[in-house]
Amino acid sequence: MAQTHKTEWTLEKKQEHYNTYINDKFDRKKYDNEVTQDLGISKTCTINNKLYGPRDSHNHIGYNQYFIIDNFLSNSWADKLLQWSIDAKENYVFKTQVNRCSSLLFLNKDTKPTFKYVGKQIHKKLQDVLENPPPGYVEMQLTRSGNGDFFGIHTDPGCAGGNDVFNRRVTFVYYLLKNNNFKDGDLVLHLEKDEKVYIPPIHNRLVIMYPFTLHEITQLSCGDEWSDGRFTFNGWFWDIKSKQNIDLYE
Secondary structure (H helix, E strand, O other), X not given: OOEEEOOOOOHHHHHHHHHHHHHOOOOHHHHHHHHHHHXXXXXXXXXXXXXXXXXXXXXXXXXXXXXXXXXXXXXXXXXXXXXXXXXXXXXXXXXXXXXXXXXXXXXXXXXXXXXXXXHXXXXXXXXXXXXXXXXXXXXXXXXXXXXXXXXXXXXOOOOOXXXXXXXXXXXXXXXXXOOOOOEOOXXXXXXXXXXXXXXXXXXXXXXEEOOOOEEEEOOOEOOOOHHHOEEEEEEEEEOOOOOOOEEOOO
16 A cells, blocks of 8 residues: 655665565566456456456557657756756655655646646657557656665556556656666566566656556665656556546647
8 A cells, every 4th residue: 555754764764665575576466466456357357468458458559569769858848847846845745655665746736737748748749659649638747766766566557546547548757867877767667578678767768658568667776865866757648538637738
C-alpha cells in the first residue's frame, strides 16, 4: 500500500527500504496473480506476457514498443521547466510503496497550466510516432527521484489499482536534469525472452512506451541537493475521459 510523508526519508532509511525490496525475490507469476486480485478482475483476464489489458491494448502502441526522443523541446523551454520543477520543492510529497520511494507533485490549480503545456507537446509528438495516437486525455505527475530513490518492477496499470486504469494506453517519461552525471537511475524495460533495455536519464529526453510492459527505475545515486535529483514529467494518455485525467484541449 502506498504511503505519503511530509518529509523525505534519510538515505539510510531509503537503503533499508531498498534492501528489503531486493531481498524479496521478484516472482512474475505471484506478481501477476496479486495484480489481478488488486484490480478486481476475472481470473480469465490473468495478466501475462502477451496481453495485460481486458481488451485490445495494442490499438495505440505495440507490445514492448518504445520510442526515445532526445532534445524533445528547445533548450530554453527544457531549462525553464527544470527550474520550475526545482522551485516547486515545498509542494512535493514523499511517497513510498513496498517497491518504491520518490517525491511527487500532483495536478492542482497551480500546476495545471504547466502540466497542460507539457502534455500538449507530448501529444503532438505522438501524432508523429504513432499510427493511431490516443485522444488528449492525460494523467500526469511530476516525479523527483533523489539519492537512494528507486521504483521496482511494475506495470503502470498494475501498480495503481482500480479497473479504470486499464484505460491507460500510452506511457511517457520526460526527463529534466541539472546535469547528466548520474549513477544508475535508469529506466529498465523488461521485454520478451528476458531481454532488458536500459534507458539512462538524459536532460530533455522523452520516452514513450507501452504501459503494460514490466519496467523499473534502478536505485539512483546523485548529489544531496534538491536540484541534483532526477525530475520527470511522467504519466499516461487514456482512451476515455475520467476524473483521473484532464482534457488537454478543454
